[in-house]
Amino acid sequence: MAAPHRNARQRRIDLNQVGEAGRVLALLADGFDVPDFNRAAYQAERGGFKTLIASPNKSLVSGRSDTREEMNFVVDMAPADAGVDKFEGLVIPGGERSTKLLMESQDMRLLVHDFVKAGKPVLALGEAVALLAEVSEKQGVEGDAALALKGEVFAGSGEDAAEDASKAFVDALEVTANAA
Numbered sequence: 001m002a003a004p005h006r007n008a009r010q011r012r013i014d015l016n017q018v019g020e021a022g023r024v025l026a027l028l029a030d031g032f033d034v035p036d037f038n039r040a041a042y043q044a045e046r047g048g049f050k051t052l053i054a055s056p057n058k059s060l061v062s063g064r065s066d067t068r069e070e071m072n073f074v075v076d077m078a079p080a081d082a083g084v085d086k087f088e089g090l091v092i093p094g095g096e097r098s099t100k101l102l103m104e105s106q107d108m109r110l111l112v113h114d115f116v117k118a119g120k121p122v123l124a125l126g127e128a129v130a131l132l133a134e135v136s137e138k139q140g141v142e143g144d145a146a147l148a149l150k151g152e153v154f155a156g157s158g159e160d161a162a163e164d165a166s167k168a169f170v171d172a173l174e175v176t177a178n179a180a
Contacts, residue, residue: 094126
């Protein structure tokens with residue numbers, strides 16, 4: 001009798017290969033949604049991309065888990081040091097407080113604008129979708145997740161929107177990195 005069909009295991013992340021495909025920038029401000037960030041960073045690392053953090057904070061930035069616990073992350077650079085040419089893509093996790101702080105920061109808004117203008121993939125999750133819509137000057141962009149690609153913004157809603165958008169983001173990163 002044949003063994004029951006088992007789901008294939010997901011490819012493991014080889015830490016030695018993280019960064020070989022390029023670098024992804026995450027814009028974080030205090031109060032960001034940690035699960036959004038982790039989801040995007042995990043997908044990027046599976047694709048061989050290294051995720052670096054830019055924040056208006058100097059050394060640590062704090063986010064909130066699903067259980068509302070505060071978690072701290074080390075800041076890699078200031079927004080002014082994060083040029084578009086140094087990265088293949090941009091991630092902006094949700095979080096009401098974080099999104100408000102990012103929207104108030106001219107440096108952060110300009111950085112998002114520069115990524116969109118350069119046609120590089122930009123992933124916005126949760127409340128950050130509103131920031132991406134505003135900065136990209138696109139009308140009617142709403143949802144749980146949005147992806148900017150080559151100047152267009154695509155948004156989706158629903159239970160799987162963030163996961164689907166994160167996977168599409170990595171696919172777009174791979175295409176962009178291979179084209180360079």
